[in-house]
Amino acid sequence: MLISEDIKLDYSDVLIRPKRSILTSRYDVDMTRTHKFVHSKKEWTGVPIMASNMDTVGTPEMYKVLSEHQIITCPARHYLKNDPTAFSSNSQDQHICMMGGLDDINVLKTNAVMYGFIGIDVANGYTISVIDGVKELREKCPDATIVVGNVVTADMTQELILAGADIVKIGVGPGSVCTTRTKTGIGYPQLSAVMECADAAHGLNAHIIADGGCTTSGDIVKAFAAGADFVMIGGMLAGHDECDGKVVEGKMTFYGMASETAMSRHNLPHREYRGVEGKTVEVPYRGGVNDTIIDILSGIRSACTYVGAKRLKSLSKCATFVRVNNIINTVYGNA
Numbered sequence: 001m002l003i004s005e006d007i008k009l010d011y012s013d014v015l016i017r018p019k020r021s022i023l024t025s026r027y028d029v030d031m032t033r034t035h036k037f038v039h040s041k042k043e044w045t046g047v048p049i050m051a052s053n054m055d056t057v058g059t060p061e062m063y064k065v066l067s068e069h070q071i072i073t074c075p076a077r078h079y080l081k082n083d084p085t086a087f088s089s090n091s092q093d094q095h096i097c098m099m100g101g102l103d104d105i106n107v108l109k110t111n112a113v114m115y116g117f118i119g120i121d122v123a124n125g126y127t128i129s130v131i132d133g134v135k136e137l138r139e140k141c142p143d144a145t146i147v148v149g150n151v152v153t154a155d156m157t158q159e160l161i162l163a164g165a166d167i168v169k170i171g172v173g174p175g176s177v178c179t180t181r182t183k184t185g186i187g188y189p190q191l192s193a194v195m196e197c198a199d200a201a202h203g204l205n206a207h208i209i210a211d212g213g214c215t216t217s218g219d220i221v222k223a224f225a226a227g228a229d230f231v232m233i234g235g236m237l238a239g240h241d242e243c244d245g246k247v248v249e250g251k252m253t254f255y256g257m258a259s260e261t262a263m264s265r266h267n268l269p270h271r272e273y274r275g276v277e278g279k280t281v282e283v284p285y286r287g288g289v290n291d292t293i294i295d296i297l298s299g300i301r302s303a304c305t306y307v308g309a310k311r312l313k314s315l316s317k318c319a320t321f322v323r324v325n326n327i328i329n330t331v332y333g334n335a
């Protein structure tokens with residue numbers, strides 16, 4: 001048994017200190033990033049935010065709106081098997097990231113030409129089968145930009161990159177409808193995970209996605225400031241017209257992909273050794289998603305003006321985190 005006594009932080013544990021800035025308007029901030037990927041050798045330019053590949057969020061209707069803002073949509077997995085052309089039937093679309101499970105590798109290969117990104121998405125990226133799956137997908141799709149996750153530690157981030165991943169998805173349990181931390185006791189504070197995994201990935205000229213834990217535009221800012229190349233959001237996009245679901249008494253259903261609702265919808269077998277690690281909640285109906293996206297982007301732009309970052313790329317260099325929670329007393333008491 002080993003106890004790590006290093007302090008690890010979530011988004012709620014810090015704020016970003018303002019600094020002198022020569023920017024006079026939020027309009028002056030360049031929100032686009034250009035990334036070149038280590039294995040595929042391809043370049044991508046856009047706003048590095050991703051809509052999560054959850055049933056209620058990763059929809060064609062969501063894609064239509066987000067693509068206008070150069071934001072990436074990750075389709076819900078059932079589209080890969082049932083309707084792979086629902087999002088794009090043309091040449092490779094740079095604002096779609098299609099991910100599947102380990103048993104979807106052949107389907108991903110067949111449809112890879114339609115998507116800017118493909119990948120393997122599993123809750124536990126630490127198993128040897130995930131590493132083998134990345135190697136197989138890279139072998140079958142040598143020119144594809146490959147995403148894999150999820151992990152939260154630097155060593156596993158590096159191992160997945162060396163196996164052939166261009167981008168590693170970071171986060172175990174921080175999502176609003178994920179119960180992994182309470183069900184299993186497994187996890188890692190998301191801000192520290194992003195910082196440590198970003199450092200590991202960038203050392204290999206690769207990239208990471210901060211996946212989960214963002215409930216406000218300020219959290220997205222903190223993720224970018226911590227070194228995330230992309231930030232994936234789900235709950236922040238729930239409850240909109242573009243989501244999959246109906247409005248009932250002013251609310252819409254939002255659920256995790258390891259929830260009972262998801263398992264039932266996709267006819268996953270209920271085996272005694274497989275528990276539920278997600279929940280189903282009702283969220284307020286919020287109308288069209290376009291206004292929410294504009295609000296998120298304006299928050300990020302405002303943050304950049306507070307620290308003097310003319311480009312989103314510069315945010316991590318301009319930001320200084322300040323701890324705001326008395327973690328020592330929280331953990332150890334007032335000794």
